């Protein structure tokens with residue numbers, strides 16, 4: 001990852017640690033000194049005063065992540081690194097890049113390291129960890145998968161969801177998988193000897209797989 005991005009993530013983590021890793025969006029906003037006001041679109045301004053505007057009619061579970069996302073914007077603005085993050089890529093990509101960084105920070109706010117570590121201590125590198133994380137943080141399985149594989153950026157991890165014999169979602173960190181999203185892979189165990197699978201509760205055909213994959217380090 002790039003320097004300004006890494007510095008902004010480190011800043012956000014330190015600020016989150018000062019709140020005791022609060023995950024409830026309203027309480028976190030309060031602890032960070034951010035006021036929420038209803039508006040027509042989601043927006044964040046560090047001010048002062050720090051204000052997050054949220055649409056009143058947003059679907060509730062989605063709003064939870066939207067709130068964390070806007071708090072992520074506030075933290076990036078407070079880090080003073082917003083322009084440096086934008087400058088890490090070409091101008092036409094700068095907005096999308098900033099949104100990716102803010103989404104990464106939002107995932108850390110929703111699924112903080114102490115929570116992920118506690119789940120790792122209990123379940124290890126297994127699909128049960130991803131199921132437990134999704135349940136504890138009340139996020140989707142893909143969101144939990146992405147957070148799970150990247151919780152230690154120095155390690156190789158890969159996770160995926162299958163629906164029937166198709167791959168419906170993939171998340172990797174320093175690892176390569178011998179298939180792509182939407183591929184049909186009837187014999188997973190043959191192409192991934194170390195794979196561990198679990199069935200998602202109440203979703204009969206959806207399975208979660210965890211593997212180390214083939215190490216693949218980006219230079």
Ligand SMILES: [Zn+2]
Pocket residue numbers: 069073099102
């Ligand atoms: Zn945004």
